[in-house]
Amino acid sequence: MGIIQRKERDRLEMRLKILETAKQIFIEEGFEKASIRAIADRIEYSPATIYLYFKDKNELFFSVHEIGFEKLNFEMINAIVGITDPVEELRARGFAYMKFAFQNPEMYDLMFIQNAPMESMKNSETWACGHRCFLLLCETIERCIESKSIRISNLYIAAMSIWSFMHGLVSLKIRNRFQKFEGVDVDELMKGSVEQMIQLLKV
Amino acid sequence: MGIIQRKERDRLEMRLKILETAKQIFIEEGFEKASIRAIADRIEYSPATIYLYFKDKNELFFSVHEIGFEKLNFEMINAIVGITDPVEELRARGFAYMKFAFQNPEMYDLMFIQNAPMESMKNSETWACGHRCFLLLCETIERCIESKSIRISNLYIAAMSIWSFMHGLVSLKIRNRFQKFEGVDVDELMKGSVEQMIQLLKV
DNA sequence: TTGTTTTACTAAACAGTGTTCAGCAAATTT
């Protein structure tokens, strides 16, 4: 009997349909507007149905944020193809990170700012997708350290510092904390800051 | 007739009562739990009364976040008394900023992460309290640049970079994005990162 | 002191949120 297989397929299909709809709505209209009812409306099911496929809203948006990490990780990997110099790798990944944030601000917000996805994790389990992304950064930094091309020797301190710097830039921008810099364009200033940071890092 | 003066006083007193209660609840129980009804309950007035003193919840929490800035700015000013070396000033203010965030996480969240306070500002007006805090950072950085004790010459790029770095550290921690660093204590790693950044900056 | 106006406040409602659960119709199994 292929019935149970078909049912399994149907179930996964429905899960995906909810997931993609949730993603779509919140990319278009933001996290606030992506209510269970709005999602249910668009897929033409009742709100209660969503709870047959996801424990709660946090779990649903945890899954959405995983989709975001698939994209970001993909772009972080792609960013360094053909690059051999470790510092150039770091620059490429830095700008790829920033580009992702600029082009997918709502998704970035969900992945790195919102509480929702983190609240769906039990305290024991790890933030696998986030950790995977972090390891890509570590990888590049390790090459920089090994080749003695940056002025930091401790991997974790370097990784934490660089990630924090990039996240700070991007999240202050997303959450509207950058305002007047007396006529200087904020986006240009941000790129200049990244460039400056690389100069500081380089040996 | 001192009646209008007394009424004015009463009005300000009531505003302050609402403000302090809002602050208290959200410091104790977080932004989510600080609902208009919860605030109204605690001051023993109806929820509608709050709307006679504040346009909406965003405006109320804009005022709360201003209280936060008063404290932070005070501590940023205090942090450098008796210090003459510009880089030591920078270190002191960096750690003061971090300490404020650790000791007042909900308030920091409201000031630099939440959308609410920013949404209450009309697009024309500036984020005065945030800007004032930013100027304190600029002040110290300017002294560093003038004395040629850091490796950055552009004030705005330096200020944006340093603020972003500090905010990144603190906000990733507050929003629970720092997890496993293979046994290394996160708080220690954060302090190490600040120290490392100062080393990179120093000429 | 009386009558009138202004002020300060609130009950109740509106429109929205996440979430749960009893019940129903259709699919599946016996």
Add this chain to the structure above:
DNA sequence: AAATTTGCTGAACACTGTTTAGTAAAACAA
């Protein structure tokens, strides 16, 4: 054909922020 399981939903619950009509008390005017 009967019994069971599955997939789904209407309606409710307990919350949000916010608005408005109405009321009692305070202030003012005669």
